[in-house]
Amino acid sequence: MSETLRDEIKEKILNGYYNCEKELTLSIFSGKWKIVILWHLGVEGPHRFSELQRLFPKISHKILTNQLRELMEDGIVHREVYPEIPPKVEYSMTELGMTLLPIVEMMYEWGKNRMNEIKQEMHISENDVNE
Template sequence: MLREHYNIGVEATIDVLGGKWKPVILCHLKDNGTLRTSELKRAIPNITQKMLTQQLRELEEDCIIERIVYQQVPPKVEYVLSDYGQSLGNLLSTLCEWGEFHIEKMYQEGRDVSLEKQDFVHIPSNRQPN
């Protein structure tokens, strides 16, 4: 068994949650419960299928999520936060909240930003009607 050495606890957190997509995936699972791969892909349109699969595998290896396989045709696979992964709930909520306030700050500075899902702030959508 390889032993890791960390200088500070946040290094271990970043080892597990680091990267662009893992926190996004985990927030969707936290907010929506059990999701299929296709539902996660729809919720995160900018992620490639390959990257989504890779990130899900890594989160499963770290025991943060559980992969539920149904023995049926066509095959059905779902993902859910594990009990251990649910311990990240407050951290994920805090990251989402801080992100919204950061986006609001950028908006107030006149930057062209938008936010689809808003729980803590209100930023008018800059989408043009069809």
């Protein structure tokens, strides 16, 4: 992993900036879109850039490019260029990236459960107000 880890993260490790392993993990996940990118690539398989853009209509081309680039630099995502005309490029999870999938799926499940709880609480509150 260290061969493909972003220089910024390597430097923080060497300088003792990270006090624990959780900080390293969070630095890899940091970025508004990374977790959902990882979920789609891990669960659904490889995607082309345009497919990812359609999945996230609110993300700009630049941000998606940067998020994918950081994930590639960290060895989490692989970019495959096929020698075709027009060129075909796909993004997929690396073997290392797949080790993060259980964490991403647990976060997804937690979020889904919490969202349902909030919706239930809101429904109960609305009923209390309407009575």
